[in-house]
Amino acid sequence: MSDLASPETVQVFTTGGTIDKEYFDAKSAYEVGEPQIGTLLREAGVAFPFHVEALMRKDSLELTDADRDLIADRILATPHQRVIVTHGTDTMAETARVVAAALVAAEAAKTVVFVGSLAPARFKATDAEFNVGFAAAAAQTLPPGAYVAMNGRVFDPHHVRKDRNLNRFEPVSSPS
Amino acid sequence: MSDLASPETVQVFTTGGTIDKEYFDAKSAYEVGEPQIGTLLREAGVAFPFHVEALMRKDSLELTDADRDLIADRILATPHQRVIVTHGTDTMAETARVVAAALVAAEAAKTVVFVGSLAPARFKATDAEFNVGFAAAAAQTLPPGAYVAMNGRVFDPHHVRKDRNLNRFEPVSSPS
């Protein structure tokens, strides 16, 4: 756990996903819009320093291997140890596994927490604020490693899957 | 940290405070209303089991020593190791110190996280969802002890105070 008195800077990378979905009436379509997490953190009045950097704006089903390598590279390159990545839910665990492997390969002692939401942050009924709060604590308290933080739980990315019918994350015993 | 695959039950005790403030137009007055945290946890779709028990409905400035002893007793008596207490912000640290001492005296290995909000959960602009998410992660990831979880940070209750002018929690080096 980081020093309680002097909070470390949290590096936030955004990649898109439902949390950032906006509705464009002119097109009658939802699309990934401006990253919401910076606004959420400011409105929550957080007293730890954070930097937000947008890496891409994609549904997670559209993320490529190159995108995942970029995400891992940027995490390794940042000087900060505590990292939150906002990400679409469908392939969040997959990206987290790529990052987990990269952290091991680079012997990087970083805590990386992946989070998103099942309903857009712009909705009245959304898990976005809760999830970002959850991720903010997880990023500051967990030991180094890559984690999926969804539905109020911390998951090892090798032992979690999104149940698309129930629309929630569930643990799986065998690595996915 | 608790087993990632099998989340422990989180025991939630509510005591009142701003997070539960309701506005009663008939009286043109605010009062502590129904506890909001159960609704917040359900609406966030959390996948860990939790129990909510209301202990009292008070502004934290009205809490007595007897109230604090009751809170500590109920925490010691619950079979669950992971506990969240919703509490008014003005004397949150004081109650957390009473609980910290009780945990030590009883050699109880419980993680107890105190949380509240600076704006009522019923407001559009509120830190309640974020804070409850933050506390949910803190309660599941921190080692045994009593903590104040506010403004996106985990504080030792002996080294924190609420700055009433800034309306936020700040670390203090000497025990308060």
Add this chain to the structure above:
Amino acid sequence: MSDLASPETVQVFTTGGTIDKEYFDAKSAYEVGEPQIGTLLREAGVAFPFHVEALMRKDSLELTDADRDLIADRILATPHQRVIVTHGTDTMAETARVVAAALVAAEAAKTVVFVGSLAPARFKATDAEFNVGFAAAAAQTLPPGAYVAMNGRVFDPHHVRKDRNLNRFEPVSSPS
């Protein structure tokens, strides 16, 4: 204007449109969901009687001539004089003109107010509550005829168009 002391029943017909848009994460797609106006009216605490009947759930660009005839027929068939129709914004004026003609042809002394919203009612930032309130007053106070009630204004459906770039309704001098 209806008798101030004894409000008439307002008949509400829903046809879909942005106001009812829901986001389905499982499909990463929006769709027209449950009609929202009944909930909005109840949550606003309205003290006039109203009936809500869902006629269809469509984007207004998908509405056919047969749909418009059905809407007009149902308006003529209801015993109530004061009618609100929730409708997508893109072809709202077109449907209102069909209804206006039907009212004239049937010599029906009904006040029919078309309303929708530019952002879904499920969004935090939405014009839905305001617009439904506006339509509720317009339906109770305007003389017989068909109207488009959007952007805080009452428009003759023959002299209004939706500016898709500005995403708002504008008056036009020549009939559209």
Add this chain to the structure above:
Amino acid sequence: MSDLASPETVQVFTTGGTIDKEYFDAKSAYEVGEPQIGTLLREAGVAFPFHVEALMRKDSLELTDADRDLIADRILATPHQRVIVTHGTDTMAETARVVAAALVAAEAAKTVVFVGSLAPARFKATDAEFNVGFAAAAAQTLPPGAYVAMNGRVFDPHHVRKDRNLNRFEPVSSPS
């Protein structure tokens, strides 16, 4: 009804009341805060011109005869014919009757709509947006006179009272 194509300017006067109630954690108290109606109108995207002027910030139970005279004077003095007054609910009808008498005495052909809300506009669950939308339509469509617009209804201020137990406005047959 005003010309549909060229909307008149709506003059808005604010006097306080529940609609503008803010919660001040530092004092653990609700108080009348910044007027909310300008923000509500802008967020609703209204396409009619309006001016907002704050006259006072009071619970309506604290309004004096001098306050009511001031409100009436300002309404008579404004060059605009269409006026909305935001007002606390407890004595809204009383102020509206003072204004009704002033309009008659001055032979002023103005439409003045009194509106407020039973829950603060800052709450998630509030009638504020609906009521402001309702008032915006009422102010543009009603003939000259003073009206109370609450609970989705237009009331003659001489035949309405607030039922404090039900927390809603009800018609009364005999002048109150």
